[in-house]
Amino acid sequence: MSNKEQEVLEKYISQHNLKITKQRRAVLEAFLNCEDHVSAEELYKIVSAKEPKIGLATVYRTLSLLTESGLAAELDFGDGQKRYEMNYAHEHHDHMICTECGKIIEFHNEVIEKLQEEVAQKNGFKMTSHKLDLFGICKECQQ
Amino acid sequence: MSNKEQEVLEKYISQHNLKITKQRRAVLEAFLNCEDHVSAEELYKIVSAKEPKIGLATVYRTLSLLTESGLAAELDFGDGQKRYEMNYAHEHHDHMICTECGKIIEFHNEVIEKLQEEVAQKNGFKMTSHKLDLFGICKECQQ
DNA sequence: CTACCTGCAAATTATTTGCCTTAAC
DNA sequence: GTTAAGGCAAATAATTTGCAGGTAG
Numbered sequence A, B: 001m002s003n004k005e006q007e008v009l010e011k012y013i014s015q016h017n018l019k020i021t022k023q024r025r026a027v028l029e030a031f032l033n034c035e036d037h038v039s040a041e042e043l044y045k046i047v048s049a050k051e052p053k054i055g056l057a058t059v060y061r062t063l064s065l066l067t068e069s070g071l072a073a074e075l076d077f078g079d080g081q082k083r084y085e086m087n088y089a090h091e092h093h094d095h096m097i098c099t100e101c102g103k104i105i106e107f108h109n110e111v112i113e114k115l116q117e118e119v120a121q122k123n124g125f126k127m128t129s130h131k132l133d134l135f136g137i138c139k140e141c142q143q
Numbered sequence C: 001c002t003a004c005c006t007g008c009a010a011a012t013t014a015t016t017t018g019c020c021t022t023a024a025c
Numbered sequence D: 001g002t003t004a005a006g007g008c009a010a011a012t013a014a015t016t017t018g019c020a021g022g023t024a025g
Helices: A004-015 A022-033 A040-050 A055-069 A110-122 B004-015 B020-035 B040-050 B056-068 B109-123
Strands: A072-076 A082-086 A093-097 A104-107 A127-135 B073-074 B083-086 B094-098 B104-107 B126-137
Touching: A004 A022, A004 A055, A022 A040, A022 A055, A040 A055, A040 A082, A055 A072, A055 A082, A082 B020, A110 A127, A110 B126, A127 B040, A127 B056, A127 B109, B004 B056, B020 B040, B020 B056, B020 B083, B040 B056, B056 B073, B073 B109, B109 B126
Parallel strands: A093 A127, B094 B126
Antiparallel strands: A072 A082, A093 A104, A127 B126, B073 B083, B094 B104
16 A cells, blocks of 8 residues: 555655554545545545544544645535545546536546636736536436 | 616515515615625625614525525635625626635636537536636735 | 644534514515 | 514534544654
8 A cells, every 4th residue: 555645645744744643544545445526524434434433523634634735636516515536646627517416527628728827817817726617417317 | 776686686576475675675785886706794794784783694595585586696716605796687707816815806708618618518418507716816916 | 752643522604594573565 | 464574593514623642753
């Protein structure tokens, strides 16, 4: 279990005088093996299977750590809870969210990206990040 | 005060067997006169000036009513609270959010809109709405 | 051993709901 | 006069924090 993600996390941890614990390893491992776009609560349930005594607060704290270390990215689809996805060695993409079944389809469009940069520049705006979400009904849910 | 927005709201209200009250009028009026992208709490403070006995719950309830009636649109910039903007006789636009000062710049780019439609279609996705937010530093905050 | 980390419970924050009184129609 | 609306306080829901004991380095 000495994969790239472990390395990145441990590098961040040692650079910040923090400690590697079995709870942090467990959360990271569960996060890597679960489907994308998990919520804290969902991840908590998954981790609990392997580490029954872990607390929900620890999952929240570890997700913050993963976000700060650059391994995870926070998502917010406006449903009242934050979701997280893998962000390391993962190229940028946007989301289509099916409002029927909740499925999330990822996509990437270089031209849209370029145009966003252009719009920002035209307004003297120094863009640091962006998000594009399309809401609608996926193919399957249309019957 | 018999403007278009009042008419739209009153039409919605009568069609749904609801009632026109001075609180609802006050919230709508404050909403129309305030800057875009208010939160419920902000609007509550504004309305309180004219209608001191109004409750925060009423502001929330009226904002839902405005959203259902199509007058307002909910926004979520991921800062933990919903914001609202005028949505009636207001063409679609996207947002640039300054992460320094919180300022919001609106923009509209037809080509981006078209490309979004294309991406959706290519995936058999029936898009009902979308949101594009650019985060960064505005011209003023760069000095 | 010295911080940092954890689990737990309590605190917070934004928003919603229950209930009883009041006001629209 | 019905019935929805309002005010207020209590309830939720997601997330954060305080603290006392546990553990990594």
